Amino acid sequence: MNDSMLVYVLVVNIFTLFLMRIDKQKAIKQQFRIPERTFFLLSFLGGALGTYIGMQLFRHKTKHASFTVGIPVLIIWNAGAFIYLFVNMS
Numbered sequence: 370m371n372d373s374m375l376v377y378v379l380v381v382n383i384f385t386l387f388l389m390r391i392d393k394q395k396a397i398k399q400q401f402r403i404p405e406r407t408f409f410l411l412s413f414l415g416g417a418l419g420t421y422i423g424m425q426l427f428r429h430k431t432k433h434a435s436f437t438v439g440i441p442v443l444i445i446w447n448a449g450a451f452i453y454l455f456v457n458m459s
Contacts, residue, residue, distance in 0.1 A: 382419030385411045389423025417443035
């Protein structure tokens with residue numbers, strides 16, 4: 370079961386990073402954007418690290434206090450949740 374959890378974490382973070390790239394490109398082109406609540410939901414569900422890396426890599430949403438504070442908090446939440454699941458599923 371631990372392998373599937375690792376795969377889940379990798380997939381959700383890569384997907385969230387990919388969405389950050391898409392949203393940055395849409396922002397540059399002034400097109401319809403991905404809602405911020407989508408990023409927070411995916412971050413809550415395990416993709417916070419991908420969101421944070423996307424923020425730094427693409428310089429996207431770095432001026433939004435909700436992201437600069439909220440995403441690090443969700444990284445801690447994710448770490449705690451995955452450690453809890455890892456310990457209790459072993």
